[in-house]
Amino acid sequence: MGAFHAYDIRGVYNVDFDRDTVYRTGYFIPRLLSADKVLVGRDCRVSSQEIHDALIAGITDAGADVYDIGLSSTPMVYFGTANYGFKASVQITASHNPPQYNGLKVSRENALPVGFDSGLGQIKAWIDEGVEIIPAQKKGKVYAKEVREDYLAFLRKYVTDDLKELKVTFDLSNGMACLLAKDVFGNGCDYIFDTMDGRFPNHEPNPLIHDNVIPLENLVKKTGADAGVIYDGDADRVMFVDEKGNFVAPDLIIALLGHYFIDERGEKGKVLQEIRCSKAVSEYLEPMGAEVHTWKVGRANAAVKLRELDGIWGGELAGHYYFRDFFYSDSGLLASLLVLRVLARLKKEGRSFSQAIASIARYENSGEINFRLDDKQAAMDALKDHFSAQEKVLSFMDFDGYRLEFAHWWFNVRPSNTEPYLRFLCEADSKELLAEKVAQVKDMLVKRFGAVLQ
Numbered sequence: 503m504g505a506f507h508a509y510d511i512r513g514v515y516n517v518d519f520d521r522d523t524v525y526r527t528g529y530f531i532p533r534l535l536s537a538d539k540v541l542v543g544r545d546c547r548v549s550s551q552e553i554h555d556a557l558i559a560g561i562t563d564a565g566a567d568v569y570d571i572g573l574s575s576t577p578m579v580y581f582g583t584a585n586y587g588f589k590a591s592v593q594i595t596a597s598h599n600p601p602q603y604n605g606l607k608v609s610r611e612n613a614l615p616v617g618f619d620s621g622l623g624q625i626k627a628w629i630d631e632g633v634e635i636i637p638a639q640k641k642g643k644v645y646a647k648e649v650r651e652d653y654l655a656f657l658r659k660y661v662t663d664d665l666k667e668l669k670v671t672f673d674l675s676n677g678m679a680c681l682l683a684k685d686v687f688g689n690g691c692d693y694i695f696d697t698m699d700g701r702f703p704n705h706e707p708n709p710l711i712h713d714n715v716i717p718l719e720n721l722v723k724k725t726g727a728d729a730g731v732i733y734d735g736d737a738d739r740v741m742f743v744d745e746k747g748n749f750v751a752p753d754l755i756i757a758l759l760g761h762y763f764i765d766e767r768g769e770k771g772k773v774l775q776e777i778r779c780s781k782a783v784s785e786y787l788e789p790m791g792a793e794v795h796t797w798k799v800g801r802a803n804a805a806v807k808l809r810e811l812d813g814i815w816g817g818e819l820a821g822h823y824y825f826r827d828f829f830y831s832d833s834g835l836l837a838s839l840l841v842l843r844v845l846a847r848l849k850k851e852g853r854s855f856s857q858a859i860a861s862i863a864r865y866e867n868s869g870e871i872n873f874r875l876d877d878k879q880a881a882m883d884a885l886k887d888h889f890s891a892q893e894k895v896l897s898f899m900d901f902d903g904y905r906l907e908f909a910h911w912w913f914n915v916r917p918s919n920t921e922p923y924l925r926f927l928c929e930a931d932s933k934e935l936l937a938e939k940v941a942q943v944k945d946m947l948v949k950r951f952g953a954v955l956q
Contacts, residue, residue, distance in 0.1 A: 505605065506626045508618050509802045512596050512605030515549040519605075521556040527606060528560025528592075529635055530625045535610050537590035539567040541582050541647065543574030544594035545678050545736050547700035549604045553594050557606070558644060565638030566590075569647035573698070575678035575737035577833035580613040581656065582649040584829035587611075595678075598708035598734040601701050607736075613829045614809070617802030650681070657686050660839045664846035671727045672696070673718040675707040677735035679834065686835055692725055694718070707735030709821060715741070715749055723747040729845055729855050733834045738801075739821035740834035742841065744855040753779040755837070756817035757786040757862045761844045763814050764790045774808045774816025774824065776800075777902050778914050778927050782864045798902040799916070805830050819870070865929045866936040872923040872956035873947050881924055881951045882915050885943060889913070911935055913943070923956060 505513035511527065513519050531540060540561050544550040558568050571582060576593045583591040589611045596603035608616040616622060671692040674680045676699040684693065694717060695704045705714040709732045722730040722743050730743030742750040756775055763769045770791030775783050776799045784794040792814075797807045801822060808816045809830040817823040823837035824830055848858050875881055886904050897907035903916025903925075911930035918925055926943055930936035947953035 506618060506622055509615065509800045510605055510607045510617075511622060512599065512603060514602050515553070515604040521552065523629065524553050524556040524606070525560040525563075526629050526635065527625055528557040529564045530628050530633075531561060531590055531592065531608065532564045532566035534621050534624060535590040535616070537566060537588070539569060539588065539590075539642075541569045541571065541579060541586070541588045541591035542594070543571045543576075543579040543582070543592075543649075545575075545596075545700065546573060546676075546698040547594075547596065547601060547604050547735075550594045550700065553604055553606075557592060557594065562642035562644065563635070563637040565640055565642050567642040568644045570644055571647045571649045573678070573681060574649065575681060575835075576607060577738055577828070577831065577835065578649050578653050578678075578682075579607070580609060580829060580831040580833070581653045582647070583609050583611075584613040584831070585652065585656075586647075586649075593736065595736040597736045598706070598710070598739065600706050612809075613805075613831045615802040615805050617800075620802065654682065654685050657682075657833075657835055657839060660836065660843065661686065662843060662846070664850070665839075665842055666690075667849060668729065668842060668846050669725065669727045670842060671718060671721045671725055671730045673715075673721075673730070673732040675709070675714075675733055675735060676700075676702050676704060677707045677733060677737060679733035679737040682737070682835055683733075686839065692721060692727065694721060702735070707733075709734055709739065709741040712749065715743065719743050719747040719749065728849060729842065731838045731842075733838075734821070737834045738832050740823070740838045741821045742838075742855075744859060746856050748856065750855070750859055751780070751819075751863070751867065752821040753783055753817065753819045754859055754862050755823065755841060756815075757783045758844055758858060759815055759817070759823070759837075759840060760787045760790050760792060761847070762840045764792065766843070766847070769814050772811045772813040774804060774811060774813045776804065776818045777899060777905050777916070778819045778870065779817075780863070780865060780867060780929055781907070781912065782862055785864065786862045796899065796905075801832060803902075805832070865931065866933050868926075868928040868936060868940050871926045871940070871944075872918075872921075873926065873953040874923055874956055875947065875951045875953040877951060878917040878924045881947055881953070882917070884946065884950065885913070885915050885926075888946065911939055913939065924953070 505519035899905040
């Protein structure tokens with residue numbers, strides 16, 4: 503049962519979970535969410551059809567109807583859930599993971615995420631306890647449901663003629679963006695890896711791993727594009743490459759979106775970032791009129807928090823961007839549309855993508871560094887105590903690990919929710935200070951806790 507995680511059910515299919523786990527999960531979802539109908543979509547992974555069949559068998563044996571939208575991106579399922587008033591939905595996907603992985607992303611009414619603490623843990627308990635499966639006397643039915651065209655119509659509301667002035671290259675990662683991107687952006691752009699293939703033959707569908715972005719970086723430089731756009735496997739995340747072929751830190755895009763919501767639409771209000779985001783984000787947005795809030799990592803946390811705040815938009819270091827316009831949920835295609843609108847406007851003013859990002863970025867950043875060690879909490883406490891004893895702590899956050907801010911640098915240390923790692927990230931005023939602090943952390947964790955740098 504190692505596939506039940508903080509945000510979803512995910513793992514290597516037939517190793518971490520199997521058809522029986524999927525069937526039982528499907529059977530218990532209607533009970534968990536008090537739903538008599540469940541919206542179901544799937545990605546293009548090789549195992550997705552088999553999982554789809556097992557999931558539907560479980561749901562219908564529970565007496566609930568299934569509305570099957572077939573091949574879909576994860577945001578398509580979120581759209582369908584909220585737009586049509588479903589109390590429960592499931593997207594079959596392993597998002598950015600390699601092809602042997604698969605999983606289930608479960609949502610409740612209004613496309614709110616169901617994480618381990620909000621329901622998946624209960625399903626796991628029912629399965630572990632062997633709660634009896636008693637097929638309903640009246641089995642549920644399966645209906646085909648069309649969502650794609652309505653979702654495309656929603657996205658097209660954000661398309662403007664200005665976008666035609668941009669030269670953009672897209673890497674669709676052989677994933678679910680292939681189902682939609684050309685209908686949104688047209689055939690006049692340059693596309694690579696634009697055929698759905700659940701084996702992901704060109705690269706893993708994870709844009710956070712730099713090797714996977716290199717083909718796009720090279721294409722941007724070769725074609726002289728204004729920007730490059732790359733989606734993950736299920737198209738809920740998106741990342742960008744500037745006109746010089748440089749990868750853009752995803753948290754800085756949260757700040758760039760201020761030019762759409764605040765400058766173009768005149769919306770001043772609450773914006774959500776997560777605990778790993780650069781200080782540059784709030785420092786850039788607050789003078790524009792935004793009120794920036796910081797919260798935990800992950801959709802199960804962010805989508806709920808943005809709704810609670812009634813925030814306008816928010817984002818994560820992993821390339822998720824959430825929008826009040828989109829039921830407080832994340833959509834890679836919507837995020838890319840809005841970013842490209844900003845870039846088109848800036849291009850008219852004579853400013854490039856790299857120049858816009860340079861006006862936001864103010865610090866040197868380590869990126870996330872992973873350490874494998876046993877006693878994560880003790881290691882976190884040791885780092886907190888060590889550095890807070892050396893200099894004055896200007897800000898301290900103790901949710902999702904720790905974030906300590908000092909006069910010239912800050913760090914976040916947090917336990918992974920899905921892997922046996924302690925994750926560390928640091929930002930400083932200078933390269934020299936950054937290198938000094940990172941070296942101190944590595945030395946402490948290796949010597950005192952036997953950490954292995956991943």
